[in-house]
Amino acid sequence: MLRIRMHGRGGQGIKTAGQILGSAAFLAGFQAQDFPLYGAERRGAPVTSFTRVSPEPVLERGPIGIPDLLLIADATLLESVRPVPLNGADESTTIFINSSLAPETLQQYYQLPSLPVGLNLIPLCRHYLKKANLYSSALASVGARLMGSIDMGFLLEAVEIELEQQGLAEKQIEHNKELAQKVFESLTSVNLQERERTVIKAGSLALLEPRLAADSAPIILAAGNMALRKTGNWRVDRPEIDYKRCNQCLICYARCPEGAISVQESGSPEIDYEHCKGCMICAEECPGNVIQTVSETEDGS
Amino acid sequence: MSAITSNYKKIKDLNPHESLSAGTSLCAGCGGLEGLRLALKELGDDVIICNAAGCMTLLSVYPFTPLRGSWLYTTMGGPVPAAQGVRDALDIRIQQGDMPESENLQVMVLAGDGSSNDMGMGPTSSAIHRKLDFIYFCYDNEAYGNTGFQLSAASPFGGATQTAPSTGLHPAGAELPKKDLFEIWRAQNPTYIATVSPREPIDLANKFAKAKLMKGPRLFICLSPCPTGWGFDPKETHLIAKLARDTGIFPLKEFFEGKVMHNKVPRKRVPVERYLERQKRFQHLFIPVRQEETLAQIQSRVDAYWSQYE
Numbered sequence: 013m014l015r016i017r018m019h020g021r022g023g024q025g026i027k028t029a030g031q032i033l034g035s036a037a038f039l040a041g042f043q044a045q046d047f048p049l050y051g052a053e054r055r056g057a058p059v060t061s062f063t064r065v066s067p068e069p070v071l072e073r074g075p076i077g078i079p080d081l082l083l084i085a086d087a088t089l090l091e092s093v094r095p096v097p098l099n100g101a102d103e104s105t106t107i108f109i110n111s112s113l114a115p116e117t118l119q120q121y122y123q124l125p126s127l128p129v130g131l132n133l134i135p136l137c138r139h140y141l142k143k144a145n146l147y148s149s150a151l152a153s154v155g156a157r158l159m160g161s162i163d164m165g166f167l168l169e170a171v172e173i174e175l176e177q178q179g180l181a182e183k184q185i186e187h188n189k190e191l192a193q194k195v196f197e198s199l200t201s202v203n204l205q206e207r208e209r210t211v212i213k214a215g216s217l218a219l220l221e222p223r224l225a226a227d228s229a230p231i232i233l234a235a236g237n238m239a240l241r242k243t244g245n246w247r248v249d250r251p252e253i254d255y256k257r258c259n260q261c262l263i264c265y266a267r268c269p270e271g272a273i274s275v276q277e278s279g280s281p282e283i284d285y286e287h288c289k290g291c292m293i294c295a296e297e298c299p300g301n302v303i304q305t306v307s308e309t310e311d312g313s
Numbered sequence: 314m315s316a317i318t319s320n321y322k323k324i325k326d327l328n329p330h331e332s333l334s335a336g337t338s339l340c341a342g343c344g345g346l347e348g349l350r351l352a353l354k355e356l357g358d359d360v361i362i363c364n365a366a367g368c369m370t371l372l373s374v375y376p377f378t379p380l381r382g383s384w385l386y387t388t389m390g391g392p393v394p395a396a397q398g399v400r401d402a403l404d405i406r407i408q409q410g411d412m413p414e415s416e417n418l419q420v421m422v423l424a425g426d427g428s429s430n431d432m433g434m435g436p437t438s439s440a441i442h443r444k445l446d447f448i449y450f451c452y453d454n455e456a457y458g459n460t461g462f463q464l465s466a467a468s469p470f471g472g473a474t475q476t477a478p479s480t481g482l483h484p485a486g487a488e489l490p491k492k493d494l495f496e497i498w499r500a501q502n503p504t505y506i507a508t509v510s511p512r513e514p515i516d517l518a519n520k521f522a523k524a525k526l527m528k529g530p531r532l533f534i535c536l537s538p539c540p541t542g543w544g545f546d547p548k549e550t551h552l553i554a555k556l557a558r559d560t561g562i563f564p565l566k567e568f569f570e571g572k573v574m575h576n577k578v579p580r581k582r583v584p585v586e587r588y589l590e591r592q593k594r595f596q597h598l599f600i601p602v603r604q605e606e607t608l609a610q611i612q613s614r615v616d617a618y619w620s621q622y623e
Contacts, residue, residue, distance in 0.1 A: 056341050179593075181600060230375040235358075236334040238372075238379035243336055262324045266514045267551055269339075269347035271331045287335035291342035291540075292548035 013066035014204060015076045016155055019097040020085035021246065022050060022057050025148030028174060029085075030061030032152035036170035037065040040162045045070045056246030056289050058089055063155070076100075080204050082107045083155055085133070085147045088245055088308070090122045101125055104205045108154050110134070110147070129158065131198060140191035141184075144307065145248050149175070149188040153195040160201025167192055239287065243270070247290030250306045251283060257302040264294035264303060321518045328354045328518075334379040338371045342547025344554060345369070345452030345537030347511035349423070352450060352533065355521035358382045360419045361399055365392035365433060367425035368459040369452065383418070390432035392422040393440045396447045419448060419525060426453040426467035430492045441501040441530045448524060449532045451494065454539040462542035462594075466492040470614070471607045472594045474542075479597035485607045486597060490614065494534055499568050504529035506568040510536045512554035516565060516576055523569075536563045544593020556588040561615045575622060582619065585612045 016033065020026035027048035034046030048061040062076045078100040084090065087109055089097050101107060103125045109118055112132035119127050131154065138144040149171050156162040168189045175185045253264075258280060265273045265281045272284040273294060283294070295303040321327065332353035339346045345368060353360065361383040364372065370386070372379055387395045400420045406412040424433055429451040437449070456474050457463040464474040464487055473479050473486035498506050504527050509517040517535075524531045538554050540547040557563035561582040566575045586608060589595040598604045 057338065179596065232373065232376050232378045234376070234378065235381045236379060238336040238374075238377040239334040241336040241374075241377055243338075246341060266324045266327065266351075267347070267511075269341075269343050269350060269511070269550070270335045270337075271333060271350050272335045274331075275329060284335060289341035291550070292546075293342055293550055296548040297551055 013064055013068070013070065013072065014080050014159065014206060015078065016063040016065065016081040016083065016159075017076045017079040018061045018063075018083040018085065018151060018155070019089050020059055020147060020151070021089070021248070022059050023145075023248075024059070024085055025146050026059045026061050026085060026151070028148035028178065029083075029151035029155070030063045032148060032167075032170045032174045033063045033155045034065075035173055036152065036156050036162050036167045037063070037159075039166040039169055042067060042161075043070050045072075049075055056243075056248070065159070078207060078209070079105055080206055081105070081155065081158060083151055084109045085151050087111050087118075087122075091245075098122075098124070102207075104207055106158060106202050106204055108158060110151075129154075129199065129202065131195070133195065136191060136194055136198075140187045140194065149192040150195045153192040154199065157196045157199045158202050159204060164193060164196050167196060242286045243289050244286045247288060247308050249290050249292055250285070250308050251288065251290070251292060251295045252304045252306050253281060253283065254302040254304065255280060257300060259300060261299060263297050263299060267293050267297045269293070320522050321515050324514065326518075327351075327514060328357070330354065330357070332356070332358050332360070332381050333372075334381075336377070337379050338374060339368065340539075340541050340547070342540045342550045343368070343537070344511045344539060344550045345425075345454055345535065347550070348452060348509060348517065348535035348537060349450065351511065351514050351517050352509075352521050352535075353380075353382075355518045356419055356421070356448075356525055359417075360421050361385065362421050362423045363387055363392040363395040363399060365389050365422070365424035365428035366459075367428055367452075367457075368454065369423050369425070370459060389424075389428045390436065392424050392428065393433060393436045393445070393447075393449075396420050396422050397440055397443075397445055400446055420446070421448040421450055423450050423452070425458065425465075426451060426455060426494075427457045427465040429453075430466035430494055434497075438501065441498065441503050444504075444529050446528050447530060449530065451532065451534050452537040453494075453534055454537040454542060455491070456539075456542055458539050458542045462539075467494070469611075471589075471598060471604075471611050472592075473597055474594070484597070484604060486594070494532075495566070495568070498530075498532045499573070501530075502571070503532060504569075505531040506534075507532070508534045508536070508564065508566050510554045510558060510563065510565060511538075512536075512551045512558065513565060513577060520567065542594070544596070545591055549591065553588070553591060556583065556591070559583040560585045560588045561619055562588055564618070582615070585615055 018026050030046040034044040037044040042065045045064040050059045064070045084097050107128040109128045109130050110133045111130050115127050115130050133150045134144045156167045171189050171192050260279045272288040273281050276282050295305050333350045358381040363385050366389040456465050456468050462475050464477040468487045470490045471485050477487045479486045505524050507520040538550045559579045565577045
């Protein structure tokens with residue numbers, strides 16, 4: 013059984029990528045299982061999806077702790093505290109990173125246990141889908157290609173099935189298939205190694221003493237400490253204010269749902285990049301168009 | 314209404330203080346969060362929020378809170394009984410001299426449209442009947458957004474949700490009209506009702522400035538464009554909110570002392586299609602074939618609403 017884990021962010025199509033890969037494997041005659049994992053967080057927050065592929069019935073359940081193939085759609089995740097995309101990976105794990113950088117550079121920079129496979133999906137997605145960060149078909153294609161046991165025909169059929177179910181227009185599905193084909197042809201398969209599993213023994217049952225609600229309820233006594241959590245790495249695009257042309261109308265400040273734009277003493281708006289989630293409302297709403305949209309991932313890493 | 318006048322005319326007049334800190338896990342571009350942020354700018358820190366389970370559950374993730382005021386988390390049907398308990402406790406403590414009047418807090422229920430229209434409605438009706446002194450802030454994203462956008466009683470006719478998708482048998486998606494929460498509350502003659510939009514910060518701030526000085530049940534219905542559930546790019550949240558107003562789909566209005574008053578009435582209403590066509594939840598009304606009858610019904614319901622006032 014091959015265990016494949018994908019990492020990306022909400023809105024990038026990571027869940028769909030896992031589904032497409034699972035369907036492609038199924039069409040190719042394998043048994044397959046796919047499911048995503050995300051917390052209470054939303055668009056822009058880390059998302060993981062899992063696909064298990066086997067010629068035998070897949071009886072294993074739960075998240076994949078030790079992946080044979082790791083597909084990382086968003087390299088910025090490698091620098092975030094959680095989730096830890098490299099968890100469970102060792103020198104036998106095949107790692108794919110969506111990046112324009114050379115494999116040697118990636119390995120050194122991120123201290124990867126093995127030399128990764130790299131391909132920059134951003135220009136491809138932009139070319140075929142007109143969106144730089146929608147990886148569903150592209151990432152599934154990477155997975156299918158690296159596995160080597162799924163023909164392109166099955167992959168394209170799976171793209172069609174899954175995207176049709178999501179209500180995509182025929183034309184969009186066609187563009188996705190073209191993208192999947194292009195990605196498939198840009199890579200070669202690798203010799204995936206299936207690692208030995210060790211059964212983890214359950215620990216002894218922890219018994220908790222009953223306590224009064226006053227002791228045991230989650231009470232927070234701090235005020236406004238949520239700001240300690242940084243959401244800046246949710247960003248796909250970054251808004252940048254051109255101060256030379258800004259007339260301090262403060263529409264951006266009024267419209268920012270995060271309250272991540274403050275007004276400086278000078279009267280100028282200032283963006284808090286530690287928290288800005290990159291919704292780009294400010295750039296859209298700025299009456300003078302003086303807030304530019306700059307891609308965070310344009311140059312790979 | 315003459316005694317309470319509007320104070321704010323421009324963005325610079327808004328309270329610069331943020332009672333809601335950044336860092337929450339809510340979706341980028343959340344219209345409801347923006348509405349809440351603007352409301353709390355006006356209400357300040359001396360508020361205790363009774364929060365029904367819903368999207369705003371994500372405000373506080375232990376051990377973090379974005380609020381400088383207090384927050385009490387409740388079940389989806391229970392925020393109003395919680396508000397009653399909190400209000401009573403505050404009143405009793407002040408009355409018994411345990412707490413100075415100056416430390417009194419504004420009690421505010423924060424609930425989504427599912428809680429407000431469905432399971433929380435019974436206790437709410439009872440609380441309005443008892444003239445409970447509280448503010449009710451309903452962020453209306455027209456579905457159970459937090460769990461993946463399932464149909465609520467506030468989901469609009471013709472919109473698709475997870476549990477009411479467009480199918481061969483039910484091409485329109487949701488087939489029932491949205492419940493009219495404003496009118497349901499109005500039937501019980503509360504102190505104040507207002508609809509607000511995150512796109513109209515001045516209008517919103519003025520309404521909260523008025524309401525915070527009043528006593529009794531006060532309802533705010535906040536249009537909450539939802540990029541995730543409605544299906545549009547997060548940057549278009551305010552554009553969608555603007556179209557909701559300009560098409561007349563979401564009227565900005567107030568109820569006070571027995572009268573309904575409209576604010577920011579669109580001079581010439583934009584066809585509803587301009588609003589619908591930008592959202593994935595209404596896509597089936599246009600693709601693969603235009604559902605002329607459904608579109609005409611949506612338009613005629615909006616026209617019928619405004620004909621009462623024009």
